[in-house]
Amino acid sequence: MNRKQATETFPEIYERIRSQSPPHHFEFKDPFWVLITTIMSHRTKDEVTDRAARNLFEKYGDAESLSCAKYDEVLPLISKVGFSRVKAGRVIETARIIVEDFHGDVPDELEKLTSIPGVGRKTANVVLADAFRKPAIAVDTHVHRISNRIGWGKTKNPEETEEVLRRIIPEQYWLGFNPMLVEFGKKICKPVGPKCNECTISEFCQYYKNRGK
Numbered sequence: 001m002n003r004k005q006a007t008e009t010f011p012e013i014y015e016r017i018r019s020q021s022p023p024h025h026f027e028f029k030d031p032f033w034v035l036i037t038t039i040m041s042h043r044t045k046d047e048v049t050d051r052a053a054r055n056l057f058e059k060y061g062d063a064e065s066l067s068c069a070k071y072d073e074v075l076p077l078i079s080k081v082g083f084s085r086v087k088a089g090r091v092i093e094t095a096r097i098i099v100e101d102f103h104g105d106v107p108d109e110l111e112k113l114t115s116i117p118g119v120g121r122k123t124a125n126v127v128l129a130d131a132f133r134k135p136a137i138a139v140d141t142h143v144h145r146i147s148n149r150i151g152w153g154k155t156k157n158p159e160e161t162e163e164v165l166r167r168i169i170p171e172q173y174w175l176g177f178n179p180m181l182v183e184f185g186k187k188i189c190k191p192v193g194p195k196c197n198e199c200t201i202s203e204f205c206q207y208y209k210n211r212g213k
């Protein structure tokens with residue numbers, strides 16, 4: 001699919017995906033808690049992430065308070081998330097950096113966000129889009145895989161995929177794009193055994209067209 005075709009067909013594909021698998025939105029909209037939630041969300045079910053974020057919020061409330069938390073007290077609150085031992089230290093350290101380096105306010109710039117240890121481009125883009133409503137496309141493994149299957153690009157890594165998507169996708173669609181594709185990737189376009197026969201966008205999909213060739 002060339003760039004012009006991709007841009008022209010994008011709105012139709014977007015609407016179909018959104019109808020088939022409406023996105024999950026995490027509970028918090030405050031930038032600090034969006035950041036903490038996103039850090040915990042990697043390799044974790046959404047409902048588990050939501051519960052862990054709420055546990056932290058109820059006990060600590062803000063960055064200042066979490067920055068002073070004890071590791072042994074944080075760990076039980078988030079013990080169900082994947083890699084909880086690493087993440088317990090990380091959320092405390094992130095809170096400390098926000099308080100000490102950014103005067104308690106999560107920065108709204110990609111470079112500053114990614115300067116925080118453990119915050120990669122994907123997490124930073126989620127914060128920019130979800131918390132600050134800035135046009136940003138967060139590319140995780142779901143977005144990377146699905147974009148390549150559909151044929152929007154042939155990219156080797158999420159960074160390349162982000163570049164391609166920024167050229168193809170009209171800006172008004174950027175904000176809701178990541179949560180929508182993540183949900184679609186979990187339910188329909190799974191990493192292994194995508195449910196192509198149930199998929200409402202198969203007629204646009206390069207992977208589907210090439211099956212059996």
Ligand code: SF4
Pocket residue numbers: 146149150188189190194195196197199200201202205206207208
């Ligand atoms: S047709 Fe199959 S591979 Fe293509 S987007 Fe749908 S589920 Fe994914």
